[in-house]
Amino acid sequence: MRYFETHTHYNEDVYKDNLEEVLKKARDVNVDKFVNVGYNKEASIKSIELADKYDDFYAAIGVHPHDVDNDTAQDIYDIYSKNKGKKIVAIGEIGFDFAYVKDNKDNQKKLFIEQIELANTLKLPILIHSRDASLETYNTLKEKRAEARNFVSLFSTK
Numbered sequence: 001m002r003y004f005e006t007h008t009h010y011n012e013d014v015y016k017d018n019l020e021e022v023l024k025k026a027r028d029v030n031v032d033k034f035v036n037v038g039y040n041k042e043a044s045i046k047s048i049e050l051a052d053k054y055d056d057f058y059a060a061i062g063v064h065p066h067d068v069d070n071d072t073a074q075d076i077y078d079i080y081s082k083n084k085g086k087k088i089v090a091i092g093e094i095g096f097d098f099a100y101v102k103d104n105k106d107n108q109k110k111l112f113i114e115q116i117e118l119a120n121t122l123k124l125p126i127l128i129h130s131r132d133a134s135l136e137t138y139n140t141l142k143e144k145r146a147e148a149r150n151f152v153s154l155f156s157t158k
């Protein structure tokens with residue numbers, strides 16, 4: 001069996017000294033592809049760098065609700081624009097997180113919708129983060145559809 005790891009954060013400092021070793025272990029047990037998922041500007045840029053460095057890596061770029069006060073959908077658009085043609089396969093992770101902060105629901109929703117619109121403009125799928133926010137996530141997606149229909153095939157037919 002081959003595996004496709006759809007949600008990694010190998011950009012994080014905890015992997016600074018052992019990333020090659022961790023990736024070797026994963027590849028040794030048939031993990032063929034990885035999507036490194038961004039959650040703010042810096043992590044999104046690092047996701048693209050990983051996709052540049054490794055043939056089996058792809059990048060998702062986006063602003064997680066925790067970073068709603070720091071980064072914007074425009075930041076993600078700018079990152080995308082500077083990296084056209086690279087292996088950016090999704091906008092994410094985006095959505096709601098009410099586990100720790102509940103008093104900024106409106107801002108989280110605005111950022112989520114802006115990033116869904118960005119994904120629609122770029123014809124990319126979205127990767128959703130939803131913690132303690134199932135209903136809000138569902139209602140928002142009813143209100144603002146994610147439209148990507150051109151799913152990227154990450155596996156060759158060989």
Ligand SMILES: [Zn+2]
Pocket residue numbers: 007009037093
């Ligand atoms: Zn994540």
